[in-house]
Amino acid sequence: MVPSPSRLSQTTPWAASQQAWASPQTTTSASSAATSARPTGAQRPTPLGSKARRPPATTRRRRCWPRRACGTSPCCRRSWMFCHSGSPPSTGPTSASRTRTPQLLSYPLNAQTAGGTLNVQLTLNTTNIALENSSSVVACLSPGAPVLQLNQSQPCRTALSEGFGLQVNGSIPKAVVRLPFPPTTTWYLTLQLLCASGGCGNASLVSVVPEVLVSACVEDCGTYGECRLLRSYSYLYAACVCKAGWSGWGCTDDATAQSFGRQLAAALLLTLSNLSFLPAIVVAIARCYITEASVYVFTMFFSTFYHACDQPGVTVMCIMDYDALQYCDFLGSVCSIWVTILCMARIKDTFKYTLFILGTLLIAMSMQLDRKGLWNLLGPIICAILIMVAAWVYRGVQRRRCYPPSWKRWVFYLIPGAACALIGVCLYIFAGTEDNYYYTHSLWHILVASCVVFLLPPKEKNREALGWSRGWSWSWRPRVCGYTLCESGKDELCTVT
Secondary structure (H helix, E strand, C coil): CCHHHCCCCCEEEECCCCCCCCCCCCCCHHHHHHHHHCCCCCCCCCCCCCCCCCHHHHHHCCCCCEEEEECCEEECCCCCCEEECCCCCCCCCCCCCECCCCEEEEEECCCCHHHEEEEEEEEEECCCCCCCCCCCEEEEEEEECCCCCCCCCCCECCCCCCCCEEEEECCCCCCEEEEECCCCCCEEEEEEEECCCCECCCEEEEEEEEEEEEEEEHHHHCCEEEEEEECCCEEEEEEECCCCCEEEECCCEECCCCCHHHHHHHHHHHHHHHHHHHHHHHHHHCCCCCCHHHHHHHHHHHHHHHCCCCCCCCCCCCCCCCHHHHHHHHHHHHHHHHHHHHHHCCHHHHHHHHHHHHHHHHHHHHHCCCCCHHHHHHHHHHHHHHHHHHHHHHHHHCCCCCCCCHHHCCCHHHHHHHHHHHHHHHHHHHHCCCCCCCHHHHHHHHHHHHHHHHHHCCCCCCCCCCEECECCCCCCCCCCCCCCCCCCCCCEEEEEC
């Protein structure tokens, strides 16, 4: 389980930096090395509450070499020193290196950090040290059990599991190992100085800084990825979601990555295809459907900038928060279909605008609950079609003929518009994949905008230029002594009964 998202980018030190000393002489105990590095006559401090005296040197040499434990915080940083004095004796023509006394660090990893990435970095301090390239400091990170010896013939592994090796020298002063989803156990880091047959050069002291930390994702997933968090019961996992064909734990593998030209072409297709709503907006205004035209403008605007922000890689432009752009795009798309079908029903303005507002509120609620649900699109379409069919049947029964009555309206407008809408819905539901998303979704934009041009009904006869039904008037009609002025060509007076 990784830390909360607000603290993932912070690095909290486990403990203060400590120093340990190991003698390169051919001894089997690091405690004796610490004794030799202490000045003559210096006494080891006695632990609080203990009266035991120091054991003799021969007893101390039989002890195991030291193991240092870090705490359980997300980050640990230690400075480790290797002393070197003189050149070691050669072990023969078959051995080109001399193994120094290893040092061991332990890192307990609990279940709260198992869902992230364990990062181990080994840094060699080369400021005042001249370590030969043939000499190096090797390390082995192993879970559950430590590696007790490191050399050219001993691999970085234990009897229980395979370890992860690191090596630094004068030419490569830094090494990093990243382990996603590490097992919950105690991890051991073994450090050892390997010198060539001629010794470790003129260096009298070799300083190595191992840093261990737990992060949510590998290097924050880089430019072509996004770090996502997944909660399962009480556990929290983190992983990278790669874009534009990139892959790997940190989205750094470009074996199948998309080129810049393809990314730019995809961005242009998805954004410029929304300009196909311009003819629908012009037709709606010309036929005095101002409310419907405003919905189409809203859809075109937010769909354009949502797809400009949704692009992977470097061809990205976001004018506001990504989540807000996505919500407005989905809401505008479904509302455009809703108002278009209700406009085709030719119901009274009071009922039509009531259904506009009520349907928009219900669509907004469903989008908040499940934004990418299939029924968020199919539900409003089915309800609007049922309302339209009921209105057409009622009008046809009342007039005793088919509605709409003109066969030209069916052949040149309704059937082509319904075909465009059906093809667009099939592309949106069945044909869309990640590989062809740029093409299928661009066709979806064009088909939906085209079907609006075909399906919008002609201008109503009793509708004025601004969309108001005839009979509405902004002028004031005065009443004088029981009479009302009539607005007609003859300006006659009529009595009020």
